[in-house]
Amino acid sequence: MTDRHDPLLKVDGLSLSYQTRLGEVQAVRNVSFELARGSALGLVGESGCGKTSIANCLMRLLPDNARLSAGRVLLDGQDILPLAEEDMRLLRWRRISMVFQAAMNVLDPVYRVGRQIIEAIETHGVESTDTAARERVARLFRMVGLDPQLMERYPHEFSGGMRQRAVIAMALSCDPDLMIADEPITALDVIVQDRILRELKAIQQQLDMSIIYISHDIAVVAEVTDVVGVMYAGRLVEMGDTSDVFRAPAHPYTAALMSSFPSVSGERRPLTGLPGEPPNLSDLPQGCPFHPRCAYATDVCRTQYPPQARYGSHWAVCWHPLDATMAVQS
């Protein structure tokens, strides 16, 4: 057993921008977080907040126009950003794997589903013989709740939920230490969503794997993660223990995000939602980028970026945290 106190993943001051026709777009700005072995981290925010860019950065699957301007990504203490592409290829799938949102595009329609996973296993040298690889895939299929006989089917014969499970099985095929799930269940029906989330949770505990969930749905993140980071305009604005963050959000953005989701249980709270439009990344307002949409904004918010402060088990970047009494002198 490795030392549990050493974080598996340490992201330190990561900044990422894209060169576009309209100029440089800063997608990720100075993001730092740690992820312990065997724990689940959630990244939430509106679309365009930079959460998927972080995932692509961890997998080193960045488009040509992306530029990493600063930061380190340490996996077990090793910075993976300067690695050569060949070395990175060894890390991908074996150490870090990813479940994409569009499961349809990951599976090749002309090959049997089982064959594709066996191929992935063999190219990464996890199993040497075909039989061993086949057995491994059968085991993975059972783990994600698919009948191993479905290995012989083609992707188009799978339903959306089955396809997503097959993609999860593929991501698990090389025993990764870290799995990144980018909106893994967004397009699926609630009952299927629930099953896949439960299976992922069980597998994570069983394999002592770390997972990063990327989702716009805070309810999903609230249920399956231990730590959550809320992103706005490329920055982490609040981060901490999931239960604490959602019980007593300090950043007004977190609170606004929570109140824009209707809920089936409990009292029927009025939906307030977020006013205005998501920020334009190439032209952010001065000071706190959230101030044009924030109900608590004052002059200081319009001019200066707020400092990071700790509130109990979480921290936030805000001049006017919601529950000032929560602030712990740290």
Add this chain to the structure above:
Amino acid sequence: MNTPVPVGPVPTPESGVEPGRGRVRFVLARLRLMWRSFRNGWGIFMDSRIGMLSLFTIIAFALMAAAHPILMAFVWDPATYDPVTGYSFDQVEQPAPPSWKHPLGTDPLGRDVLSQLLYSTRSEFVLGITAALVTVGIATFVGAVAAYYGRLLDAFFMRLADLIIALPAISLLIVLSALFHLNLFYLALIIGVLGGFGGTAIILKSQALSIKVKPFIEAARVAGGGHFHIIFVHIIPHLLPLALLYMMFTVTSAIFAEAVLSFLGLLDIRMSWGIMIHTANTGGYLLGGTRYWWLIVPAGASITLLCSAFYLAGRALDEVVNPRLRRRND
């Protein structure tokens, strides 16, 4: 009932239409929009080097066509230079090689080749553009109607198209020209009708099918739009860019078909590039190799150049019309 919203009275369909100040402002705004989208498209077209080259070639030929009547009226003596009835008395031997008086020489019947070339350019344009307009007019309508109504109408038009494609066009034209006296206009009409009910209709129909299933067609139906409204306002405008593209290709095939038929001497036309080569051929000068090059090269090169210019301009337009083909230059 509920308190009415402050919305004006709902008028009956019969309420009078009076042109107000709104209309002028309105038309201006629309013209501005059209100008803007034209400028965008033009920008993309200009990026294509081949497109610009073809455009210049087409313009050069257009200038040639325009030059002929001017030259005939002010510079050239009709008795010598008329492309059909002229005769160059100053030459000892016909055909005469290029000289100062006859920059491209004379043909076996003593007529000026340059004059013939310029005169024919105009007919080639008229032929190509008429055929293209007829083709695209028919194909757009047939494609839209077949896709929109489907079923029997679709089956009928598509089988008709299959039939026309299966017929070898040139052979059919040869048979038709034996039966009727085909002049330039009828030839354009026949090529147009064959193209319009043939392959172009199938291509535009498949495009129309992809438009027909878009939710905005359903939205237009819910708004109360009839079949006519949907076909002309929502489907056909989406076919026009592709139709424009096929217009270019039709011009190419029409000029080419005319050249072949004229070469075989089957058309009731006074003068054309095809006839120029035909004249050279009937005099036996095609067998003379490069010795009598001025009888063949000007007309042959013009056919090749103008055909490829229209074709390549079409390819460049394709890039304007079809964003997926555009090179990413960011």
Add this chain to the structure above:
Amino acid sequence: MESASNTPETPDTRAAGSNASDGEPLVAVHGLTKLFPVDGGPFRKPSSFIHAVDDVSFQLGHGESLGLVGESGCGKTTVGKLLVKLFEPSGGEILFRFTDAPAVSSAEAPWDAAAIRGRLLRSFRRRVQMIFQDPYESMNPRRTIYDIISEPLSVQGMGDVQYRVDRVLEILTLVGLTPAGAFLFRHPHELSGGQRQRVAIARALVIRPSFVVADEPTSMLDVSSRAGVMSLMQNLATEMGVAYLYVTHDLAVARYMCNRIAVMYLGKVVELAETEELLRNPLHPYTKALLSAVPVVDPGRRRLAPDIRGDLATPIDPPSRCRFYERCPAATEHCLNHPHPPMEEKSPGHFVACYEV
């Protein structure tokens, strides 16, 4: 008909709206059925059918909002499209009673959807509109916002250009796209998803219909615009007295938008009740499963796994027994040997189709 939600932000006007009609529903659906042929062609007779909607009945009061909830493929969108006459039903009838519409034949007779054609269809389109799911695909990208919103007015030949411009400016302001003039000549691709869906709402409401089918209008929107679009639809419904059929896969959204909820499974309505009653006291095993599958933000709460087996069955020529039989935790021999259970009123206003309740 009673308004379901007594929460403070639901204005009483809506309850008044539904009371005003006293048992004369705006829409009455009886035994609605829609079959899609699976293997037919233009010249071949199909042998098997997708039972998209199978014997569905419900009523919808004036100014009321009914949620149609179910998983993808359950036929909820098909019901919506049948109600706006985008599809013709294979069986059953739909009756409309518009308070402001001229009688079709005899006085007081409702409009039978099957008989609405020609001039009557145009008149119908003025009273029934639809909001589509996809704000990107439901607008012609070549047309301007003015063209899109004024389309119902212009195809119906209502007013002159000046009148239409005024109406469009007015409705743009109402849906929160201000300054309205700045949006008039924009194209849809210049707008964000939330703004586009506001345009879609404006298009549906510009003609002031009595009834609007909303097909998952918020499901493709970003988190931030969702709540805004939902409350906008609610406010406009109350102000204009519009009745909604709100098609959604999300029970939580339905809770906020609807007075009553009908749960659909494989072409059948399996449970129908007032919103809070359905959420607090679900009777059908499918409703229970659906409800327990919805994730909640409440960090202290652990949900139980939904009690349901297997995956969605195929809607192609299903057997006549209860549609939910294969997945039902409470299924018995009785369920196997009997036809699909009829809708029964278990408590006032709470209907459920299950033998074991």
